[in-house]
Amino acid sequence: MAQQATACKQLLLVLCLGCFVAVAPATGDAGFGRRLLIRPLPQGTTSCRNTMQGPWLMTDDKGKVCKAKQLDFSTGCCTAGEQHSCGMCNKLDSCCENFEHCVSCCMSPEHKPEERRKETPRAPNNKDSGVWADVFEYCLAVCRTHGRSTSHENAYIGARHHCFSKLGKPMLSAPLPAGSLDGVTVLLTAAGASCGTMCQQKGLACSQQHLHFLNSCDRLREVTNCEAGCIEEQHTPSMPAAVDPEAPKASRPALCLVGPANTPDASFSCDATANYMRRLCACTKPPAQAAPEAAAAAAAAGGSGGEGVAAAAAAAAGGAAQQEQQGAVEGPDYETQGGTQAAGSNEGGA
Numbered sequence: 001m002a003q004q005a006t007a008c009k010q011l012l013l014v015l016c017l018g019c020f021v022a023v024a025p026a027t028g029d030a031g032f033g034r035r036l037l038i039r040p041l042p043q044g045t046t047s048c049r050n051t052m053q054g055p056w057l058m059t060d061d062k063g064k065v066c067k068a069k070q071l072d073f074s075t076g077c078c079t080a081g082e083q084h085s086c087g088m089c090n091k092l093d094s095c096c097e098n099f100e101h102c103v104s105c106c107m108s109p110e111h112k113p114e115e116r117r118k119e120t121p122r123a124p125n126n127k128d129s130g131v132w133a134d135v136f137e138y139c140l141a142v143c144r145t146h147g148r149s150t151s152h153e154n155a156y157i158g159a160r161h162h163c164f165s166k167l168g169k170p171m172l173s174a175p176l177p178a179g180s181l182d183g184v185t186v187l188l189t190a191a192g193a194s195c196g197t198m199c200q201q202k203g204l205a206c207s208q209q210h211l212h213f214l215n216s217c218d219r220l221r222e223v224t225n226c227e228a229g230c231i232e233e234q235h236t237p238s239m240p241a242a243v244d245p246e247a248p249k250a251s252r253p254a255l256c257l258v259g260p261a262n263t264p265d266a267s268f269s270c271d272a273t274a275n276y277m278r279r280l281c282a283c284t285k286p287p288a289q290a291a292p293e294a295a296a297a298a299a300a301a302g303g304s305g306g307e308g309v310a311a312a313a314a315a316a317a318g319g320a321a322q323q324e325q326q327g328a329v330e331g332p333d334y335e336t337q338g339g340t341q342a343a344g345s346n347e348g349g350a
């Protein structure tokens with residue numbers, strides 16, 4: 001019996017040593033630990049990166065979007081689906097309803113993703129951060145949601161909150177007609193100030209005829225965050241405007257207000273004011289300043305001599321008359337996708 005017991009102990013010792021050797025790390029590894037064996041992809045097959053974002057849809061690095069069940073998990077590629085699918089996106093503002101379609105649409109050659117990739121730093125406004133390695137990585141980054149697509153914390157501006165445009169947020173109204181804000185500088189006043197006063201402080205004049213072009217939430221969101229949202233109410237002469245964030249709670253701080261889209265142009269005023277309201281203003285060069293510039297340009301074009309002087313005088317007279325009727329309209333000061341960006345103002349007011 002003693003011999004049998006000794007034999008059993010020796011057998012158990014051998015088995016234990018065998019188990020220890022089985023889990024020991026490979027030669028050259030420091031320390032002890034369990035080895036994790038990952039099965040490699042089959043050789044000779046095409047492999048893809050994909051979004052791996054949600055349970056229902058996937059987009060691979062070829063720009064093809066498919067259902068999760070249509071993904072080949074051995075390669076990571078979509079076996080079916082549509083390439084460069086923009087069906088869930090609005091091409092006017094380049095914003096989509098879901099992340100996967102945003103990535104797929106962003107990779108479409110018609111949107112010039114390679115050019116945008118080279119111009120877009122990995123960290124916003126930091127060129128030292130470098131650029132994304134390829135188009136797929138670039139589209140993965142820009143299609144994620146961020147602060148510009150929200151109105152307050154996790155409240156999105158709209159259903160299409162995955163955007164690959166430079167503006168980075170959805171537009172809720174139709175684009176303005178071409179040239180609507182040419183020569184116009186858009187400014188946000190301090191709380192309680194009028195547009196006339198604000199434009200005058202910048203050496204400009206308020207253009208009442210351009211105010212109705214600013215009557216939209218999109219224009220307001222180009223210059224302020226509208227953290228409490230943006231709503232349409234019965235028009236008042238001080239609209240469009242944003243309530244000052246420091247206003248009393250009863251005044252609805254950080255709320256943006258616009259009038260109905262069919263508000264008559266004559267209802268907008270350059271001189272209206274309201275407590276805690278930061279008005280959105282359209283400013284142009286005053287006629288007295290713009291006329292000499294027009295005359296100088298005409299003189300340069302007409303050359304020297306009597307003909308040039310006569311042309312300059314005619315241009316000055318005609319320019320002054322036109323500006324009295326229509327306001328100074330010259331080249332655009334600032335341009336963004338979908339509208340004009342404010343100049344000379346920021347979140348804190350002018």
